[in-house]
Amino acid sequence: xxxxxxxxxxxxHFNELTGKNKDIGKERMEICNRCPLLTDSSIWGPICNSSxxxxxxxxxxxxxxxxxxxxxxxxxxxxxxxxxxxxxPTKQW
Numbered sequence: 001x002x003x004x005x006x007x008x009x010x011x012x013h014f015n016e017l018t019g020k021n022k023d024i025g026k027e028r029m030e031i032c033n034r035c036p037l038l039t040d041s042s043i044w045g046p047i048c049n050s051s052x053x054x055x056x057x058x059x060x061x062x063x064x065x066x067x068x069x070x071x072x073x074x075x076x077x078x079x080x081x082x083x084x085x086x087x088x089p090t091k092q093w
Contacts, residue, residue: 012075012083021082028081028093035092036061037072048089050074056090 015021032038032046036059039049053062053069062069073080073089080086087093 008083008086009075009079012079012086015082016079021084024084025078025082028088029077031088031092032077032081035059035090037090038077044076046077048072048075048077048080054090056092 049072
């Protein structure tokens, strides 16, 4: 993992723990909640499923890489959505 990526993860988790950017996090989670890549983990909470690929145009998912499909990032969304410099891999926010 790149140093920049590690920094983003740390910022995201800090924001989650301190309650920073709750409003933007809430707006982003509303989008994530409608996404077929969302997986709810009983331990980690909502996660963007990195085992699936999404075609943003059709909202179809695949377990295999295909042209026009984007892989989920695997991030804990309760944290990632609160980092202003982080983005959805499918560019939905």
